Amino acid sequence: MSTNWSTFGIDLHVEFNAGAGRRDGLEHALRDAIRAGRLAPGTRLPSSRALSTEIGLSRGTVSAAYDQLVAEGYLTSRQGSGTSVAEISPQRTGAPPEGGDDVTPRYDLRPGRPDVTTFPAAAWLRSTRRVFSTVPAAALGYGWPGGTVELRTALAAYLGRTRGVLAGPDQIVITTGYVQALALLAGIVGAGERPLIAMEDPGFAFHRNVVRRAGAGVLPLPVDARGARTGLLTTTAYDGTGAVVVTPAHQYPTGATLHPDRRRSLTDWARSTGGLIIEDDYDGEFRYDRQPVGALQGTAADHVAYLGTAAKTLAPGLRLAWMVLPPHLVGPVTDAKLHADHHSETLAQLILADLITSHAYDRHVRARRLRYRHRRDLLVSRLGAASARGRQGGVRVEGIAAGLHAMIGLPPGGPDEPEVLERARARGLALDSLGEYWHGGGADRPQGVIVGYGTPPQHSYPAALDALAAVLGASRIGTS
Template sequence: MRHEIRGVSLVRGPGSADEFWSCVGVDLHLEPDATDGRRAGLERALRDAVRDGRLSPGTRLPATRRLAADLGVSRGTTKAVYDQLVAEGYLTARQGSGTRVAQVPSQAVAAADDTPRARAPRLDLRPGSPDVGAFPAAAWLRALRRAIATAPSRAYDYGDPRGRIELRTALSGYLGRARGVIAPPERIVITSGYVQGLALLTRVLDGGAVAMEDPGLPFHRDVVRHNGGSVVPLPVDERGACADHAGDWADASAVVVTPAHQYPTGVTLHPRRRRALTDWARARGGLVVEDDYDGEFRYDRQPVGALQGMAPGHVAYLGTASKTLGPALRLGWMVLPPHLVDAVADAKLHSDHHTESIGQLALAELVDSHAYDRHIRACRLRYRRRRDQLLDRLGARWNARGIAAGLHALVDVPDEEAVVARAEAEGLAVGRLGDHWHTAGQDRPQGLVVGYGTPRERAYPEALEVLGRVLGESSRG
């Protein structure tokens, strides 16, 4: 049997092809040109692959014996090529670690020039992320092992766009028990996070107007617009979204709210406004989209139940593991009114077919074993301590709002631009309330959105110290 690779002849004995191709340890695609000889052609092909970046620094190459067998040349030829490129500085060879691609100086310079990166802040008190250092790696690994050990073979095939039934069943029990959500498994759709859920709903609504809280997260407004919807501001005051006030929002086809802990003001939606929202949905045939992004983290009283429990036929409940476990998992869920399930599942099918299955099975195991509950309770205690440290550092001089729940606080300041500039000079990143208004204006309230979930445990005290110093300097200024 004969194979040709750009002038290199590969000769195999009868019946040996399967054995040969199955035993090669490291795959390496090369196209050596043997016009000038086998060694010269292989040498040039390897050198070009390193120069072009197709073989990145640190890449391990096959052993000389394997590469020789792969290309149908002698081992002496491949060894001579490796030795030559080691001498030229393209490769490195160490006893016990094999031959690897070296860091070529010109590559390092090109990488630095071609991929500019913003400098990360030394200390980070921006909102939006949990303490990812607290990810329950041991519990997740146990759940993953059990899930893989018991998963049927079909779990590795294409799946239901609604998600694995194991996770939908586990979430049905958990959401009903912990958040008061009416969530039969057949009405749950698993997503890769809140953003995908919001995008899918916007598409299903076919480009209608969507009322969104003002202030609110600007990226979520961008998601709605990117998926064909238009955005109408829904004002927020000390009682939450002003759903009991007349306004342009009432003509929208959907309303997106954060009832348990409004983002970024931190207020809880007043019971009267909850009723007003559900009454609006029933009367207009509209949809309320409930973003329950951190509903598990309530510190000074019992958690506020989900709005969905008041009108399950008119509220789409969206939750995620991003704040409880970590954003990297890309696992979220929607509990939908019955009339939207098929349409959303079809939109999901044509978006990414389905969310990856193995992570779903692991999360189902974590929920069913109550390890998820234990982790949330531990996080709740940790974040409450952090919130208390923040309040102690602010003292009576600075007013912090939205502190009964969640992973951030809104700190009132007279001039947020000046405070943020001082913080940046100290290497501290904080959020600005001004970034969250639908329309910027000088008459808007000023504030810092301070996230106490993001920093690692060891960095948090220093971050608070710098924040206190920056606020003190702003006060004197």
């Protein structure tokens, strides 16, 4: 039978099979709960007197069960401290998820991850206190699907002055992340007369899957040193394309910036066809060679859905992102958001709004920009690159004018990506290969590795770069 007890001041649950014998049943119930991890190490159990009263067994029976589990190492008992769950590893209930990595790398240089150790906890707490001192009780209830007016207003001002985005609060919808924003838009495009979405090639494979699951088709849009080849959108190969997803400020993963001619070509396509440009501005705040490139949205506000997120500037765990939409899409997207999850978490929105309006967010972004630039410079220096433009001499490091990652091209004569990644794994180093990002395979595809410099803690970052340099040196890459 299922038994709960709470006399000790905590609620615990065990599956107690009284038919197995009173003492044996209790022993098995506690043992199974500890093995499965339902009773965590350090959990203090009720006294034998309290538990015997709760489950109707004698105190002696409970004491004997406790003593047996202490002898087996499942429990610990100290005079004056009561009985607690011992430090043991819970049983695994199955294989790790498909695609999951059961081994934590010693050095994590995978891209797409910020340095979460720099989260502005003190500023966040100050904003939290201000919010709770003024927030009405109604703010804790169900909210509008598009998000709080406080955050939408703060974002409209912030994005206007920092990214050149043209929008009022009524054009902004708050989501739980870029993935949800992309899925909502893909669902609307997929249900339209032109249900295909062009996506950069190479690009993030997971995002392609998000689009397909939302009901839209995917067409690859090639990328070169000038960014996405947007002129191709007017060819017959892209008939039926209702939207295109681009990362114009810093292409992912090559790092290219969309050339001005191609920006104009893209907005011309949108105006002439009524197509939608989905602008992924995932790390647009982090530009190192000049002022950040303004958002594409600022040149074609009626044809661009601008998507931004706090994942790179603050932390992915906040689950806060935003869409700046053309007016005709606000209603459909808000309705789709309503039926997806009703609305995003409210309190974090209010706290972020305060962080922005108090300018603590600006100060944090500036500090992170300097920190990441230093990391970028150290990466180039350690690898012996002659220049950020890839001149001869040293490893060819590309796409480092902005963002939190770089691409290292591999020479045609080898070694190939699997060989480099295997050598990296042997040194406890995690990287991504460029091959993971192509829409399809092919022998003519350029090869390379993608290095993220946001994740490693500050104290281990130099050692991570030493390991990377050793891997590339052992692979005889880029020596002059």
